[in-house]
Amino acid sequence: MTKNAPLSPRPVHEPALRVQSSAQLRARGVTVAQTAAQCLPGGSWQQLLPGVYLLHPGPPTHEDRVRGALLYAGRPPAGARRTVPAQAGPGYGEAMVTGLAALALYGFASAPPVIALHRIDVLVPRTRRLRSTRFVQVIRSSSLPRPQRRQGVPLAPVERALADAVGALTDASSVRRIVTEAVRGGHCEPASVVRELSAAKLLGRPHVVDAVDALLVEGRAVAEGRLYAMVRAHRLPQPLWNVELSLPGGGFLGGVDAYWPEQAVALELGARSPGQQRVAFAAEREHLERLGVTVVRVTPQQLRDSPSRLSVVLRTAMMAAQDREPPAYVVVGPR
Template sequence: MNHDTSLSSPRVLPRTPGAEPRVVTGAQLREEGLTAAQVSGRCTPRGPWQQLLPGVYLLDTGPVGGRERLRAALLYAGRPAAGRRGSRSGREGAGTDRTGTAAGTEGAAVTGVAALALHGFAAAPPVPALTHVDVLVPRTRRLRTAGFVRVVRVALLPPESSVVDGFPVVPAERAVADVVAGLDDPAAVRLLLAEAARDGHCEPAALVAELSAAKLLGRPAVARAVELLLAEGRSLAEERLYTLVRVHGLPEPVWNVDLRLPGGPHLGSVDAYWPEEAVAVELDTARAPRCAAASWPAPRGSGGRAEPEPGPAAHAVRREQLERLGVTVVRLSAEALREAAERQAGAVRTALCAARDRRPAAYVEALPR
């Protein structure tokens, strides 16, 4: 009996010399004229193809690398994009675009360790070495975890998802939170959070917000790591502010002072203050979430009670009070200091120049913190 499963169709996806192995779906192969029996006959231990996941195939017999796993995971978890059925257009390979990624699909995004690898985290293995892939899909999808793919259902995919190296991937802060959820080692949590902020993968405020949304701040290891993260983020922002003043030729302020009326109440603390111009700079850095404050160590001298940082509403009230007294408050974010220092220096310089054209402020004392 002849069991020839050779491909007699002239539309069978020729392999381009030097090209990466292609990952395709069974639906795409059927559109090329192959029957289920032909596909099955080619996915034997002797090749020439292999099945990676249900309905997803690698047109090669070699080792499966991280990029092939990513493509396969997205083809398995994603839906065909509107207007993109099959792979005949472009002939770059079934289900792939010119970068060799899982094009023509939507409704899924890479997260977890695989997303950290795509974002370039040193704590994650390099992309070619990935052995498992986590993908987010909408909760309404009927899809099971299979093989090296773990399906994570969510109500909605993150709207900020982007394309990194051709693969749809969640923002770095979301990927970190998803990885932290599965970590038990406090040192690993601390190192991952520190790398995320120190290497500029994400801002501490965004990272803390994700950890809070994932309800992870109640874990002692995470709470302690966040405390250290915020302290380091604050220190980095202060160093950027010092550099901004000196590099851009701004007058030297008095640093880290408390403002108050003579004999009156405390008006608030600022990071830099120019007394003659009555201009203050306040750093907008991540603050300790109130929901986690109870699990964090109390600061020294607090009588054993940890007092949470004032929230945005309290900052707004304080700023309004200072401006009624004639003090101009310039609020600078850590992200803006890193990415647009010259623009922030211009904002401070403008405030200092404008002080010459207004009436003198009420006398405000500036005392060391």
């Protein structure tokens, strides 16, 4: 079949052609009357959504439902001038799958399979006047994220898909499972999830707050595991783990995640709750550095993406200790 040849009225089995918009059918030479005739009872085709057709009489697969949802949500607004032929691309426009359907396509075990979902959430620009219909739930946004593609399907980034899924869930255990899997599976970092949930104004819901607490604990454990692995893999000296530093007279200086007493180098892992972060850490760091202790702060994302670079930073800080004035004596105790 050439690109512009009319489609046969027989069922189409090629996955890329099974679902077509009315504009794509017209571009291939199929008239409105021919489409309507094929969708009559006993016909070879069926209308999947308004303006979207399944060129097969059988039940739609999950791929058919996803493609149909995107074609429905991505069609040009009424009256818009078409600058690209309908058959030249997938016809999704700016639409992208989000919510539980996107998480399922990312491979989340805690998300139901797409075929089992009663609805597929699709993200579109806020200016679109498009109604939710049948199995498609339209979600409008004034600022669309850059989509990620999986097998040609545009998906909202995991953090955004997660927030849209959480916004529709009321079961606390389901919310907890998906946010925990997001971090445990390496899909994203806790801080980015919390930012997205905050932007969606979901942090006021008690079951979401509980899930975020579990998320931060999970993220902390994952980040600490990466920190231990980095020290081993790059053969850094073994530090004292999770200790508190204080002055001999009892003045508390702060807790650190790793401390190399011979070099007076401390490491703080920035994976705690968002409200605690910068002001408290800045004050502790300033106090410790006045006493001659070098403080290195790392983020979970740095540990995930560039452990080699971090190992160089730490090794350099330890080597520089030889050229510094001896630090003040500090007392090290368990955290």
